[in-house]
Amino acid sequence: MTAIDHLFKNNRVWAEKIKQEDPTFFKSLSEQQNPEYLWIGCSDSRVPANELLGMQPGEVFVHRNIANQVIHTDLNCLSVIQYAVEILHVKHIIVCGHYGCGGVQASLDTESYGLIDNWLRHIEDVYRFHQEKLDAINNDKEKVNVLCELNVIEQVANVSNTTILRNAWKNKQDIKVHGFVYNLHDGILKNLDVSVPN
Numbered sequence: 001m002t003a004i005d006h007l008f009k010n011n012r013v014w015a016e017k018i019k020q021e022d023p024t025f026f027k028s029l030s031e032q033q034n035p036e037y038l039w040i041g042c043s044d045s046r047v048p049a050n051e052l053l054g055m056q057p058g059e060v061f062v063h064r065n066i067a068n069q070v071i072h073t074d075l076n077c078l079s080v081i082q083y084a085v086e087i088l089h090v091k092h093i094i095v096c097g098h099y100g101c102g103g104v105q106a107s108l109d110t111e112s113y114g115l116i117d118n119w120l121r122h123i124e125d126v127y128r129f130h131q132e133k134l135d136a137i138n139n140d141k142e143k144v145n146v147l148c149e150l151n152v153i154e155q156v157a158n159v160s161n162t163t164i165l166r167n168a169w170k171n172k173q174d175i176k177v178h179g180f181v182y183n184l185h186d187g188i189l190k191n192l193d194v195s196v197p198n
């Protein structure tokens with residue numbers, strides 16, 4: 001048995017379990033997807049979109065990257081948003097960060113982590129926008145967590161300012177953008193109440 005054989009074993013068990021609950025599940029899902037939600041979250045292995053929302057395959061369209069960022073020149077993220085909005089017609093876009101995010105934390109220290117330093121530079125910009133507020137926090141953990149929230153709020157603004165969302169709203173498309181933060185310690189999502197339109 002190789003080191004990855006158990007993955008295929010787990011997969012068979014999973015597929016069998018779903019088929020037992022609903023014999024037509026894979027057949028109907030293979031014919032179309034109709035998710036109402038686009039999730040833009042952190043790549044962190046502890047923040048799995050479907051599981052924490054209690055959602056089945058087919059219910060949420062997902063984009064994840066380190067520290068859940070929406071960068072205006074990132075064709076990967078923009079393509080996901082465009083497809084979700086214009087083709088799938090999702091009703092909600094959720095930007096979800098999480099407290100204790102390693103990417104956010106790394107952006108605060110002076111250590112170099114290689115190529116990713118460039119990606120995290122965007123969070124340093126968020127820091128600079130809110131420097132006075134953040135510098136007033138003495139507790140390092142709390143500072144990271146406040147920056148995690150501010151980063152989500154910034155990314156909600158970035159999604160809302162894409163040409164994709166601007167056009168969707170101009171065309172009266174029913175779609176909202178939301179900002180959530182996930183707590184690794186208790187599995188609970190917090191709504192930051194920064195939805196656009198509110």
Ligand code: CO
Pocket residue numbers: 042043044066067068098100101102103104
């Ligand atoms: Co993270």
